[in-house]
Amino acid sequence: MTLPRLVVAAPATDAGKTSVTTGLLAALTARGLAVSPHKVGPDFIDPGYHALAAGRPGRTLDPVLMDEERVVPLFLHGARTPRPADVAVVEGVMGLFDGASHPSLPPGAGSTAHVARLLRAPVVLVVDAWTQAQSVAALVHGFATFDPSVRLGGVVLNRVAGDRHEELLRTALGAAGVPVLGAIPRLDRLAAPSRHLGLVPAAERSAEALATVRELGEVVAARVDLAAVLALARSAPPLDGAPWDPAAEVHPVPGRPRIAVAAGAAFTFGYAEHGELLAAAGAEVVPVDPLRDEALPAGTTGLVLGGGFPEAHAADLSANTALRADVAALVARGGPVAAECAGLLYLARSLDGVPMCGVLDADATFTPELTLGYREAVALTDSVLAPAGTRVRGHEFHRTVTTPASGPAPAWRWAGGAPEGFVSGGVHASYLHLHWAGSPALPARFVTACAAAAPEGAGRAHP
Structure with a gap:
């Protein structure tokens, strides 16, 4: 089955994956596309924001909870329910290669990289650039070459300090061979509120959450090359297998x-x-x-x-x-x-x-x-x-x-x-x-x- 798709990952937690993913979902949906949202891992909270942005359920993909052979069928099921999607966006968990730490599981099990390999999907790396300049090239080069089975297709720079900072980052990344798909300034006003178990669920914020999602979509539409993102998603090869069927x-x-x-x-x-x-x-x-x-x-x-x-x-x-x-x-x-x-x-x-x-x-x-x-x-x-x-x-x-x-x-x-x-x-x-x-x-x-x-x-x- 041919389905344009990509995975949004990061070097570590708190780089801005959820904000960028939610913004991408909202921006692509505003363009009239049917976008299927997914989340790596057992998380319940981020899919709530995804659902607000895409207008359809946010679904989790966790090869630890459901075994890896079910990941692709469940992904395809989500992408056709309630109607066939034009593109699918998958938010990762933790750092790209960080997986479950459990004695019964191999290293990296359940990681974003694990799911990206199963889905044969290109990866967009969200990098928190607030405290970096030329060093960003070494970081991205390392993630691009660490595992050849994971294709790093582009970078979104997050929390960029200004035009000069962005210029330094883009120049440095020119030598890394990974395209820069966008640069987003530091916007603290768009941070979703947190409490003892992470973000406050979207269902509890109602109108406020809708406003945040809408503004994230506007920021991503203005600061990220959506045409390049879609071209990357469309470069994903066909997936084998049939959609999961609860019946x-x-x-x-x-x-x-x-x-x-x-x-x-x-x-x-x-x-x-x-x-x-x-x-x-x-x-x-x-x-x-x-x-x-x-x-x-x-x-x-x-x-x-x-x-x-x-x-x-x-x-x-x-x-x-x-x-x-x-x-x-x-x-x-x-x-x-x-x-x-x-x-x-x-x-x-x-x-x-x-x-x-x-x-x-x-x-x-x-x-x-x-x-x-x-x-x-x-x-x-x-x-x-x-x-x-x-x-x-x-x-x-x-x-x-x-x-x-x-x-x-x-x-x-x-x-x-x-x-x-x-x-x-x-x-x-x-x-x-x-x-x-x-x-x-x-x-x-x-x-x-x-x-x-x-x-x-x-x-x-x-x-």
Whole structure:
């Protein structure tokens, strides 16, 4: 399949990849192109900005979570959904060659370079030039020659101090043999606000985030040679393979159970493929906002509580007593619930001292320590999500802890670690984030459990 595409990378974190990628997406979309946005790694936050810029879901490509043979099919699926894209832009993670640090993985696994090789895509290197002049040539030369299997097709200079600085940088890079595609001045006003887990999600900033994305697009359109960027993207060779098809991964369950999926400002972490797999397995997927909705959607037979920032919204989540009671009632009647990270905290007895749903015998608190990394895990208890013995690879990303860390029936055991999470009745709750495209048996099992729990006729017809 022929699809113009490129990967936006950097020598290190905080060089401006997200700003440049988001600006490219917005600028190309403003030109009337259908642009497919993607992100290397397990990140949930950057794809939210990508989605605002491109007007279609931002999708992650993580060969650690989903195995590398799924990367190209998932990429092609994203590029044709909801309509075929004219070009795809992939934002990298960390530095170009920085991969997962896990004993079960080879060096560089999950890196931007790893994904660029799988996609056979040229790379645009974003260089923070604020403290560099002629030395930028040595840096770019090193990245261009370090791995011949990764094609460095151009450079975007970021945080350029002025015209003279730009002239020095361009002259130096003339000897490096890598084209300069653009030079962007230092614009601190366009930096997205951050907090304890990185950027504030776009969904929480609404109009402000839209304005930032629009201005990033204008800056990139003015400062980057978009024609050269598109020519580079069109130089990518055809990709072998077919797009991923969720209907080929699962079999539909009779009964069309209605499954509510948490959304809104407190639950912004989710992969687009999760809803697609639930629907392909026969479910009717409906959103619920625990900050605003006072009841689960009528006919709800199961609930998915993904990740997000409940600690930033604890008081408002607690104040919605009607929905907390409805969630507890769903659990009491055996309704299946799959909760990860934020969902675990929401189901706890309390979060930072304020009441939550109280369906788990645990209390959660915010801590200054960041827990981050890939995890190999095995299911310790049969649940609505996985039978005991199921092995998965996921990731943790939080600054909270629960006391206790697991219940009498734990959800998982990390490789080399202690039991974690809770299985209680129809509830499966854990800190572990999973990408269901890498383990499609999980959503299939969950939909089956929801169908079995549904009263006759539930979820089939609603006003």
